[in-house]
Amino acid sequence: MDFEIKINDKLSVKLRNADDAKAFFDLVVKNREELRKWLPWVDATISPKDTEEFILRCGEDFKNKKSADFGVWYEDKWVGSMGYHQIDYANKKASIGYWLDKDHQGKGIITESVKAIIRYGFDELNLNRIEIECASTNLKSRAVAERLGFVFEGTLRENHIVNGIFYDGLLFSILRREWSE
Numbered sequence: 001m002d003f004e005i006k007i008n009d010k011l012s013v014k015l016r017n018a019d020d021a022k023a024f025f026d027l028v029v030k031n032r033e034e035l036r037k038w039l040p041w042v043d044a045t046i047s048p049k050d051t052e053e054f055i056l057r058c059g060e061d062f063k064n065k066k067s068a069d070f071g072v073w074y075e076d077k078w079v080g081s082m083g084y085h086q087i088d089y090a091n092k093k094a095s096i097g098y099w100l101d102k103d104h105q106g107k108g109i110i111t112e113s114v115k116a117i118i119r120y121g122f123d124e125l126n127l128n129r130i131e132i133e134c135a136s137t138n139l140k141s142r143a144v145a146e147r148l149g150f151v152f153e154g155t156l157r158e159n160h161i162v163n164g165i166f167y168d169g170l171l172f173s174i175l176r177r178e179w180s181e
């Protein structure tokens with residue numbers, strides 16, 4: 001199954017397939033030290049097979065409308081990952097996650113990709129509320145939510161453990177009626 005949201009001539013978010021597993025595994029390996037500070041699945045990603053299983057699950061879940069998890073495609077290569085991990089249709093809400101290759105940070109790639117997926121969430125998935133949650137010390141992730149006008153709702157105390165350390169989560173959201181580009 002193919003799916004792509006084209007953002008501009010250089011940038012798209014696209015559904016991955018099994019052939020992309022090696023490229024994504026290599027991207028995780030390259031960025032492992034930074035990613036493992038924030039993302040709990042990184043240490044369990046030890047071979048391209050793990051990445052392939054994840055990508056195949058994303059494809060199935062997208063087909064079944066359970067999630068919308070995409071790769072970030074920039075200048076003809078994969079540079080990151082982002083999307084809705086789980087979609088709660090009963091409450092018309094979903095949460096966005098993202099990560100980006102270190103050599104492609106600082107250009108607005110994730111901000112633009114998140115904008116595109118917010119539009120998709122409100123227009124195509126009929127969401128009413130979109131959340132971003134990040135660790136209180138993750139200033140770059142927090143900046144993405146703030147740059148896009150998400151409203152800070154509060155601190156979820158010791159909400160996640162990453163590498164044995166509890167992190168407070170900062171919860172941000174945007175509602176359909178608040179969103180304008």
Ligand SMILES: CC(C)(COP(=O)(O)OP(=O)(O)OC[C@H]1O[C@@H](n2cnc3c(N)ncnc32)[C@H](O)[C@@H]1OP(=O)(O)O)[C@@H](O)C(=O)NCCC(=O)NCCS
Binds near residue numbers: 098101104105110143
């Ligand atoms: C979180 C993460 C994706 C943010 O990456 P990023 O490159 O800072 O985010 P963006 O792609 O939106 O780029 C924003 C930066 O580009 C700059 N920028 C340049 N052109 C821009 C544009 N057109 N639009 C927006 N920002 C632009 C911004 O000023 C900002 O730079 P700054 O950090 O120096 O202020 C990245 O740090 C990462 O992958 N971290 C590890 C994983 C992680 O923490 N994931 C989130 C878990 S909650």
